[in-house]
Amino acid sequence: MSPSDVEATPARAPSKAPTRKGENTRNQILETALRLFRERGYDGTTMRAVAEEAGVSLGSAYYYFRSKEHLIQAYYQRSHDEHLQDCSGRLGSERDLEARLLLVLRSKIDTSAPYHRFAGQLFRTASDPDSPLSPFSEESLPVRRQATELLQRVVEGSDAKVTPTLAQELPGLLWLYLMGIILFWVHDRSTECVRTYRLIDRTTELVVRVIGLASMPLLRPLVKSAVVLTTELRRLATPDHLGEALGEEAP
């Protein structure tokens, strides 16, 4: 994965190697923006404020980030990196699927906590299908793939027996499940987001139980239908001309 894959995408990509000068300015703007997002939320953060606090002009901010929304793409990557770092180590010592899943989900909420308000306003623009920020969009694919890979590790590193039919689609399904949890979380107004954590506890148990039941002969056709369905869902994410799959190679 090239370093400039997601982090460094200047509005007008410099023809070859990015200069040292521009790199610094870019980082300056990005760090300032993420800080202001945390402090003031998305709407509360104006591009003018970002530029000013970063010590550059308004135009410069737009030179490095095509739009305010493109700053969010950088947030996705940052958020995932922190998530990965937070749970990656602890994942090694645990074999139980439910425990592994719990660990990863809780970690996501933990690490995202400072951005709670921000993430709420985020989901607005993010769920516009035309927006490059939709978690389903092509532009979000790199981060989405990374996240799916993490969930694949969760399953494969566990001692759970998973029906082959299901195993193939499970990481993608779990990613959808994670999206659902996040959707709940951004709406969650309870103190310390206790409801979200409660939801995670309950649904994880449920999910693991369902995965177990999936091997019952009686339920086989139902599982089959459900799996076929995900194909349809995935085709939605990628426009007709792309044959991309969701997270196929392991690290």
Place this chain on the structure above:
Amino acid sequence: MSPSDVEATPARAPSKAPTRKGENTRNQILETALRLFRERGYDGTTMRAVAEEAGVSLGSAYYYFRSKEHLIQAYYQRSHDEHLQDCSGRLGSERDLEARLLLVLRSKIDTSAPYHRFAGQLFRTASDPDSPLSPFSEESLPVRRQATELLQRVVEGSDAKVTPTLAQELPGLLWLYLMGIILFWVHDRSTECVRTYRLIDRTTELVVRVIGLASMPLLRPLVKSAVVLTTELRRLATPDHLGEALGEEAP
């Protein structure tokens, strides 16, 4: 339900009965807005254009609609009314649950077709939890309740046997299911939205099968857990101080 419940909510509510004059202007603005939404999409429709084409000043538009987003609330109501009218009649002659569900879902997509592009951009602002336009928000409650009532009719008018535990929560769950379908639909770029219709066909079959299976003794605890979960979900929709339930009285 008072006539001015949702349709007529002037920014500064007139103390008593709304005057005839204002009523006309309001309708003029609303009709113009909905037309422009259809023709140009949400972003393509400026408040200035709405005002101009409606033959009033910009300020007047804001006198009747607190914000551009509040025009959407009116769209929700309109959309539901059209949906209801479209499927209400045909619903009487059918007893099979799957057929009834299919009918209602397809009808929703059919009647929403002219607003496809608009609805896409809509979901952006709609999924901001702080926005009064969130389908989960307090302000959307009247329409949400009406929609849930329709789904209740779908179930109760059918000859399907539903576990009592489930029966209570089913309309709310089906509403969530409908939201999911709509979410798919707004992302659907296929011609004539054939994918959405295919999705409806497949998922409806699945949903009905699951409802049937729910009575299996083996699955009882799982169903119980799932139903308990919905309580948590609903509590999310309504902030702490409200004890509101979702669709309790039949028409």
Place this chain on the structure above:
DNA sequence: TCCTTGTTTTGAACGCGTTCAATATTGGGA
């Protein structure tokens, strides 16, 4: 040294959603 080519930076300007103080228009009571 100066010119050249490409990168970086700037600030003014545009169109938008929104607010608001001021004005015009009602309609009912004296």
Place this chain on the structure above:
DNA sequence: TCCCAATATTGAACGCGTTCAAAACAAGGA
């Protein structure tokens, strides 16, 4: 009839995201 409070209507102004032509700067080649 005239007056007055409630209702309707107006347009200028604000702050925002975004665009863009122009200027400043960097680095090599002559």
